[in-house]
Amino acid sequence: xxxxxxxxxxxxxxxxxxxxxxxxxxxxxxxxxxxxxxxxxxxxxxxxxxxxxxxxxxxxxxxxxxxxxxxxxxxxxxxxxxxxxxxxxxxxxxxxxxxxxxxxxxxxxxxxxxxxxxxxxxxxxxxxxxxxxxxxxxxxxxxxxxxxxxxxxxxxxxxxxxxxxxxxxxxxxxxxxxxxxxxxxxxxxxxxxxxxxxxxxxxxxxxxxxxxxxxxxxxxxxxxxxxxxxxxxxxxxxxxxxxxxxxxxxxxxxxxxxxxxxxxxxxxxxxxxxxxxxxxxxxxxxxxxxxxxxxxxxxxxxxxxxxxxxxxxxxxxxxxxxxxxxxxxxxxxxxxxxxxxxxxxxxxxxxxxxxxxxxxxxxxxxxxxxxxxxxxxxxxxxxxxxxxxxxxxxxxxxxxxxxxxxxxxxxxxxxxxxxxxxxxxxxxxx
Numbered sequence: 001x002x003x004x005x006x007x008x009x010x011x012x013x014x015x016x017x018x019x020x021x022x023x024x025x026x027x028x029x030x031x032x033x034x035x036x037x038x039x040x041x042x043x044x045x046x047x048x049x050x051x052x053x054x055x056x057x058x059x060x061x062x063x064x065x066x067x068x069x070x071x072x073x074x075x076x077x078x079x080x081x082x083x084x085x086x087x088x089x090x091x092x093x094x095x096x097x098x099x100x101x102x103x104x105x106x107x108x109x110x111x112x113x114x115x116x117x118x119x120x121x122x123x124x125x126x127x128x129x130x131x132x133x134x135x136x137x138x139x140x141x142x143x144x145x146x147x148x149x150x151x152x153x154x155x156x157x158x159x160x161x162x163x164x165x166x167x168x169x170x171x172x173x174x175x176x177x178x179x180x181x182x183x184x185x186x187x188x189x190x191x192x193x194x195x196x197x198x199x200x201x202x203x204x205x206x207x208x209x210x211x212x213x214x215x216x217x218x219x220x221x222x223x224x225x226x227x228x229x230x231x232x233x234x235x236x237x238x239x240x241x242x243x244x245x246x247x248x249x250x251x252x253x254x255x256x257x258x259x260x261x262x263x264x265x266x267x268x269x270x271x272x273x274x275x276x277x278x279x280x281x282x283x284x285x286x287x288x289x290x291x292x293x294x295x296x297x298x299x300x301x302x303x304x305x306x307x308x309x310x311x312x313x314x315x316x317x318x319x320x321x322x323x324x325x326x327x328x329x330x331x332x333x334x335x336x337x338x339x340x341x342x343x344x345x346x347x348x349x350x351x352x353x354x355x356x357x358x359x360x361x362x363x364x365x366x367x368x369x370x371x372x373x374x375x376x377x378x379x380x381x382x383x384x385x386x387x388x389x390x391x392x393x394x395x396x397x398x399x400x401x402x403x404x405x406x407x408x409x410x411x412x413x414x415x416x417x418x419x420x421x422x423x424x425x426x427x428x429x430x
Contacts, residue, residue: 044076047328050093050103051154052086053348058288059281062348070335077328082106090209097121097320104323105332107154109209110142110314110383111397114390117145123319123326125149125333132337139353142314142383151318152337156353157279159213160220160310160381161373163286164275165268166300167293168194176302180245183275183305187254190274197273198254200264205398205405210261212397213313215404216384217277218242221306226396229387232425234400235418243404243414250408269294277304279313280374284350287368296368303377312381353378392429399425 049067054060064081071077082103084092090112096102097116108116116122129136129149136152143151162183164176172193177183187198202211219225222245224238233239249255256264265282267273269292276282287296304310317336319329335341342358351360351371365371386393403421407414 044072044074044328045325046078046080047072047105047325047332048080048082048103049105049332050082050084051107052084052089053107053281054081054083055085056281056285059285059348059350062288063345066344066348067336067341070332070341072328072331072335077332079332086209087207097322100322102320102322104320104325104329106318106320108151108316108318110316110385111209111212111390111393113143113151113316113318114145114385114393116318117148117150118391121321122150123321123323123330125151125319125330128152128330128334128337131334136337136355137353137357139314140355143316143318151316152333153314153353153355154317154336155281155315155349156312156378157281157315158310158312158353158374158377158381159217159277159279160304160312160377161278161280161283161301162275162304163268163278163283163370164300164302165271165273165294166298167271168274169300176300177305178303179305179307184249184252184254187249187275188252191254194274196271197256197264197267199249199275199277200255200259200267200273201249201277202261203250203255203257203405203408204260205401207260208394208398208401211401212384212394213279213311214277215246215397215401216382217304217306217310218246220310220382221304221308223308226386226400227388232386232389232396232422232429234396234422234425235415240415240418243407243418246404247408247414277310280351280371280378281313281349283370283374284348284352284368287370288350296370299370301370301373303373309377309380309382311384312378314383351375389429395429396425 054064068079070079093102093106098121126149139153139156142153143149168190172189174186174189177186190196190198202214219239219242222238222242224236224242225233227233250257264273265286268276269286269289271293286292286294287299317333319326319333323329337355342354342356346354346358346360351374360371384393386396389396399421403417407417
């Protein structure tokens with residue numbers, strides 16, 4: 001992750017917008033979470049670990065089973081899971097951490113991670129990086145901010161893939177689409193012939209975090225970007241083309257309006273949606289559910305039917321700087337990054353890129369041949385962080401997606417609308 005050397009006023013705006021409590025509140029952390037000078041260095045007792053994935057069907061129990069037996073180097077740590085739904089995960093953690101509380105260890109999306117480091121509520125982990133050295137791969141660069149290591153790659157699921165129902169494609173004699181025009185034609189055929197959704201995706205700001213990841217597929221896929229590293233480029237031609245294609249897809253009727261991600265993913269698993277642009281974690285969850293019609297053998301995976309690679313969802317494991325038991329928290333992170341931990345959690349993370357180059361189990365790859373596409377796509381997929389505006393990425397994406405939603409509902413000129421967003425963000429962020 002590139003650091004954001006933002007002007008202090010820009011950073012202050014970012015913290016306000018992401019819901020973090022200001023410096024005066026963070027100063028109370030010693031009262032809320034324990035005095036770092038007392039027993040904070042002891043490595044024992046209860047250790048709380050927060051991850052929204054614990055609530056995911058199929059995947060969640062596997063991940064918890066992989067880590068729950070961890071008791072630390074002195075066999076005196078009791079790991080407790082903290083379950084927070086994804087929809088309000090970021091807001092809840094930001095509020096708790098800003099007030100000096102929150103879990104000891106947590107999994108974060110990269111956009112929230114950047115803001116939390118900037119707020120001073122995550123513990124530096126440079127010593128762990130130095131200890132583990134070459135055993136870690138370059139995905140852990142996502143945990144570097146302003147030259148310091150504040151986290152490590154928990155999982156990098158790539159969204160840069162189209163998954164499809166092979167049975168439906170075989171029934172209709174369809175080829176896997178490789179261009180946008182082929183994609184839309186294929187989706188229409190599925191809709192017309194079978195009366196089910198040809199494709200589905202997020203399209204509402206009520207799911208702003210997830211939609212950011214999906215919309216980035218379209219922006220990147222058409223060769224667009226939201227900045228050039230120094231200034232915003234919201235209304236550049238490739239972005240306009242991407243939004244127009246996205247809107248055309250929904251206007252065509254191939255995609256359900258109003259379905260949230262849990263709904264359309266469930267429908268795909270039941271054979272009621274032909275294609276999704278999805279991440280490796282969701283693909284693992286869908287195919288591991290024995291009640292689904294779609295399984296590891298009849299789900300296909302291919303590169304996005306767009307000219308360029310899409311996005312990834314970088315998940316980072318980090319330690320609460322105000323934890324009462326930071327040494328125990330850091331011991332757990334060391335274990336996660338070691339051979340035992342990486343092997344244990346690999347079973348739950350399926351085809352995602354991990355902190356080390358631990359390979360998926362051979363039996364898993366044989367049962368799930370689709371997984372190799374995700375492993376390959378992880379090499380070229382991009383973060384949704386806006387280069388040069390990392391701590392303000394959520395602000396930028398919210399403005400963009402609010403405009404896209406308005407265009408979907410009310411229509412209008414895409415170029416003009418994105419130009420308005422460009423002007424508004426320039427005025428707000430400077």
